[in-house]
Amino acid sequence: MTSETPRHAQTQAPAARQAPVKVARLRLDRSRPDAAPDKAAESPVSWTDLRRLNSDAATMRRHRLYVESRGDDITRRFDLLRTLLADAIDEHGILRLGVTAPTTGAGTSFVAANLALAMARRPSARVLLTDLNLRRPGLARMFGANAPAPLSEMLTGAQRAPTQLRLFSDNLAVLLNSQPIKGSAELLQEPSAAQALREMRQQFMPTQEIYDLPPVLGRDDLLSCLPHLDGVLMVADGTGNTARQLRDAEELLSGRTRLVAVVLNRGEIRKPFHELVRDIRNRFSGSGRDKDGRHD
Template identity: 30%
Template structure:
């Protein structure tokens, strides 16, 4: 645990704040959108994938409420809108963290969130919510598909998902392309009041994340307690040094 604690202290701009109250208003009736496709997620799918819902136990939801408070405080203080979530290695919980942070923010009053699956090598957000993964980001980057035709609401008010689409072998090139930068600029200006969260590949495994990170306002690193080494955390920070870092999320920590 000591190596993780030291890594946390090295996180740029890391701050601690107490969590706020309940997640937010109850979901009442089906969600209706004029242009966005609505594919309500099955509650059993959400529960199986450990994605927050109204039935989630308080002990499960509380860590994400605390994380939400920390993230929103720092982002709003600096007028930042775009956040990339990654991890040093595979299977450290970054996608579940990205999804639950997005849900937690969306459930707060007067908040809207756009969650983008930018892991073009191994997309997973659509599976976590139990919605269709195609078309998606890949179609925007390769086929010039309209962004409005790609967005999906998983039945959670104020949360919109842009799935990744089909896997892409040339994901590094796509993520650092001018079209990708245009997408980031487009969603920031089209949805000025919306928080935008990107789920990215592991930073040490591929070049994708380091190539894309300069396009966003900040990054957040997810590490698995007892698995991630201090050296891996420091290397991850080094790879992301050109973009402000909000800190570290300790996944599977006991306290």
């Protein structure tokens, strides 16, 4: 009896010592008391949970951003552009639409913002407006707002999209930037930028994304944006851009993305309204091209 008791204790002791270790390991795997809980994983932020943007109505009016369709010439033209673009967007599956121009100062921010506002006037829409002109951001200034943080923090993965996104209205969220980024082209080429934009899209499921982009000519910033887009809208400055600049911009985009349409900004328009509608429709359908593929 006395000689067997130590042997019995020796065979049972290791199992008795190991059991608490296994229990502790399972408890750590489940509750992770030594790590902070991942709140984003537990309760993902939804579209309606986004913080509201503190915009300034007077600043928006000064920059000619129109929330409501007022029946005047400008809002009527953007509503028309929205509706005409809908055909091309549906036909070619364009979710991510960029707005660019041949050169700086053509009014891409003005067109991108008003187009996003026009699209957001549809009750079923969920529009996301993003400032990807990282070298010269302008949307925050036009909305009279400050960006929550530099957009580079989200594009590098340091911050998640909900910390940067703001809800302007029930149907429009904005991703603003107030701090210029010198190495913008290099940042947009990083895998982290594509991943951040993809995760934002998957989390909030917008019906349309509008991107305010840098100009086509001069730098490679615009080319760095193209992998993130399905098509672009070209803004031509009627008082500054030349026909040569438009041709050079179109040639640079050719084969790299879909050019959805060209919009004239700051130009004196002498045609009647119904002729403008016809010309835009011809542009989309391709019926306005001659035998050499050039536009009338």
